[in-house]
Amino acid sequence: MGAFDFGAITRALPYLWDGMQLSLLLTGLSAAGSIVLGTILALMRLSGIKPLQWIGATWVNFFRSLPLLLVIFWFYFLVPLIAQRQVDAFQSALVGFVLFEAAYYCEIMRSGIQSISRGQAWAGYALGLRYSQTMRFIVLPQAFRNMLPVLLTQTIILFQDTSLVFVVGLADFMTSAVTVAQRDGRLMELYIFAAAVYFLMCYGASLYVKFLQKKMHQ
Amino acid sequence: MIEIQHVNKWFGPFQVLKDCTSRVEKGEVVVICGPSGSGKSTLIKCVNGLEPFQEGIITVNGISVGDKATNLPKLRSHIGMVFQNFELFPHKTAAENIALAQLKVLGRSEDEARARGKLLLDRVGLGEMGHKYPSELSGGQQQRVAIARALAMDPIAMLFDEPTSALDPEMINEVLDVMQELARDGMTMMVVTHEMGFARRVADRVIFMDEGEIVEDATKDEFFGTPRSERAQQFLSKILHH
Numbered sequence: 001m002g003a004f005d006f007g008a009i010t011r012a013l014p015y016l017w018d019g020m021q022l023s024l025l026l027t028g029l030s031a032a033g034s035i036v037l038g039t040i041l042a043l044m045r046l047s048g049i050k051p052l053q054w055i056g057a058t059w060v061n062f063f064r065s066l067p068l069l070l071v072i073f074w075f076y077f078l079v080p081l082i083a084q085r086q087v088d089a090f091q092s093a094l095v096g097f098v099l100f101e102a103a104y105y106c107e108i109m110r111s112g113i114q115s116i117s118r119g120q121a122w123a124g125y126a127l128g129l130r131y132s133q134t135m136r137f138i139v140l141p142q143a144f145r146n147m148l149p150v151l152l153t154q155t156i157i158l159f160q161d162t163s164l165v166f167v168v169g170l171a172d173f174m175t176s177a178v179t180v181a182q183r184d185g186r187l188m189e190l191y192i193f194a195a196a197v198y199f200l201m202c203y204g205a206s207l208y209v210k211f212l213q214k215k216m217h218q
Numbered sequence: 219m220i221e222i223q224h225v226n227k228w229f230g231p232f233q234v235l236k237d238c239t240s241r242v243e244k245g246e247v248v249v250i251c252g253p254s255g256s257g258k259s260t261l262i263k264c265v266n267g268l269e270p271f272q273e274g275i276i277t278v279n280g281i282s283v284g285d286k287a288t289n290l291p292k293l294r295s296h297i298g299m300v301f302q303n304f305e306l307f308p309h310k311t312a313a314e315n316i317a318l319a320q321l322k323v324l325g326r327s328e329d330e331a332r333a334r335g336k337l338l339l340d341r342v343g344l345g346e347m348g349h350k351y352p353s354e355l356s357g358g359q360q361q362r363v364a365i366a367r368a369l370a371m372d373p374i375a376m377l378f379d380e381p382t383s384a385l386d387p388e389m390i391n392e393v394l395d396v397m398q399e400l401a402r403d404g405m406t407m408m409v410v411t412h413e414m415g416f417a418r419r420v421a422d423r424v425i426f427m428d429e430g431e432i433v434e435d436a437t438k439d440e441f442f443g444t445p446r447s448e449r450a451q452q453f454l455s456k457i458l459h460h
Contacts, residue, residue, distance in 0.1 A: 122268050123305035123364075127319035127371060128295025137318060141309050 008186035009193045012176075019176030020197075026090070026172065027159045030097035034158075035151065037098060038105025043135065045110055056106065063103035069164055071100045076168045089170045101158055108150050112143030149213045156205050160198065173197070219244045219375060219406055220265060225274030227260065234260050235271065236430040242375070247407045249417040252427035253453060258410040259302075261427070262377050265408065266297045279374065295323045298368030298376040302384050304360040306352040312339065312363045313348035316370045324371065331370075338366035342396050358389030362396055375406040382413060414457055418442060426450040 045056035063071070075096035080087045116139050124134035144151070163174035171179070174194060181190035220242040227235040234257045242248050250258045263269040265276055267283045267290045276283040281293055306315050316335035320326045326334070339345050342362040352360050361381060368376060378397065382390045394416050401407055401420045411417065417424055417438065424441040426434035426449070434441060434450045445451050 117303075117305075119301055119303055119305040120307065122263075123299075123301060123307070125268060125291070126266060126294055126297075126299035126301075127367070128291045128323040129319060130291045133322055137322065138307055142307075145309065 005186060005189055008180075008184055008189045012180040012184075012190070015180060016173060016176050016193075019171055019173040022090070022170065023159070023162050023172040023174070026094060026097065026162045026165065026170075027155065029094055030101055030162070031155045031158055033094070033098035034101035034105050035109075037102035038107075039109045039140065041102055041106035042109035042113055045106070046113060060103045060106055063100050066100075068100055068161055069167060071096045072164055072168060075099075089165070089168045093165045093168060093170055097158070097162070101154070104154055105151065108147050108154060109143060112147035112150075113139055115146055116142050145216075149209045149216070152205065152209045152212070156202050156209075159205075160202060163198075219246075219279055220408065221275075221277045222261070222265070223275045225261070225264060225271050225276060227257075227264065227269070227271040227273075234430050235264070238274070238427075238430075238432050240425055240432060240435050242406060242408055244406055245404045246422045247401045247405075247409065247420055248423045248425060249421040250408065250410045250425045250427060251412060251414070251417065251453070251457075252433075256427040257430040258427050259379050262379050262408055262410050265377055266294050266299060268299075291323070295319070295371055296374050298365075298371060298373035300361070300364050300368055300376065300378045300381045302380040304352070304357070304364045304384070306360050306364055306367070308352050311349055311351055312344070312355065312366075315352070315363060316348075316367045319367075320370050334370050335366070338369050339363070341369075342366045343392070356389060357385045358392045361385065361389075361393045365393075365396055365400075369400075375408070376400065378407065378409040378411065380410050380412070382411065412457065414454075426453065428453070 041056045041059055044052040045060075047053060072093055075092045076089060079092040079095055120138055120142070121134050124138045125131075129137070162172055165172050166175045166178065169175070177190045177194040181187045184190075222238055222240045225235050225238040226233065236257075238257075238261055240248075250262065252258050260269055264271045265278065265283065267288075271284060274284075278293060278297060282288055283290070283293065306312070307318070310318065313332065313335050316338065317328075317331040320331035320334060321328065336345070336348065339348055342365055344359055344362055344366070347355060347359060347363070352363070355363065365381075381397070382393050385393065390413070394413060397407070397409070397416070398420050409416075409421075421438045423435065423437055425432055426441070426445070426447070428449050433447045434445055436445070441450070442454075445454060
């Protein structure tokens with residue numbers, strides 16, 4: 001092993017940066033997709049229509065009872081089977097993340113929607129707005145704003161969880177670090193560097209969430 | 219214009235409205251009063267279908283509110299409603315609050331909606347407040363914006379659900395003044411309120427409710443002169459002589 005070799009890290013930076021871009025892209029797309037899907041699920045759970053409520057509740061309970069790792073594996077093998085063609089690992093991972101994380105975002109949006117008083121929806125209806133308009137223009141913007149810190153916190157967790165795509169050989173930041181570490185025999189350098197990067201990004205983001213919360217309570 | 223016939227409503231096993239029947243003519247101002255929990259707010263929310271009712275018929279301009287085939291959003295867009303807690307949209311400015319339904323329901327242009335909003339803000343004495351958010355306004359100002367928001371839809375009738383009960387005493391009159399002016403201009407109004415002074419000055423008729431029943435439905439003079447029911451007399455003596 002020898003002494004700590006910073007060169008091992010700097011030489012690998014371009015490759016690691018490619019990995020980080022993939023991690024961020026996967027996080028961004030997964031978060032966007034699962035917030036949309038989660039919001040739809042939340043509206044289903046709150047719809048008062050039995051079959052819709054059942055679908056929403058089942059979805060949430062199903063995915064929250066499975067390990068994410070299993071879901072990623074599952075979609076890696078399942079999606080190509082359903083699509084009847086070769087699907088790249090990124091796409092299948094993305095589908096898995098969206099379906100899985102939607103269960104968590106659903107519950108966040110559900111409590112967000114419930115935090116908006118019934119009178120707000122009444123005011124919308126009384127003005128002649130339809131249900132969909134009342135949700136879109138009045139309830140959801142407020143629910144989203146109230147829940148922004150929690151949504152961001154969940155997204156930080158999602159960012160950390162994207163490292164699990166290691167198992168399907170997708171070259172995200174974590175996988176890239178592992179690859180370099182093993183190739184160059186520089187385990188300590190690369191793993192410490194990877195930990196430092198994850199820590200700084202996630203801690204920085206969580207500080208931002210705290211700042212947001214403070215600002216909102218003013 | 220508004221006709222309420224034999225309306226019964228239950229919350230679970232609890233009957234909140236018992237065989238309520240009344241009518242409001244065009245241009246009439248009807249004040250609904252009664253002890254809390256008597257069903258006043260529920261009744262007024264039935265008129266524009268915010269609260270469903272199980273039995274009876276309510277029609278507005280001949281259109282049945284409870285009928286499944288009725289286009290409720292369209293009907294509601296013709297009936298203004300003002301709430302106890304204002305219910306302005308906190309993420310929108312006063313002007314945006316007034317513009318929203320004009321744009322999305324009536325299909326007015328931005329310019330039209332803004333101009334109409336400005337006119338109405340002037341009318342309620344808040345011409346310079348359009349850019350403010352609800353949190354930057356006092357309760358009385360918020361309620362006046364809410365009235366302007368309802369008026370922007372050019373309603374054929376206005377429903378007021380305890381419009382001053384959430385206000386500090388010094389702000390009650392600025393809201394009542396706007397309402398009084400509306401009444402003078404001939405607006406058809408149903409007003410749930412405890413403000414008996416307002417009822418005396420503005421109402422044509424007074425409905426007294428207790429335990430879900432319309433106990434008294436009389437002209438203002440009859441009601442304040444000699445209420446027929448004992449319950450109304452008790453209520454009045456409590457509310458007027460404290």
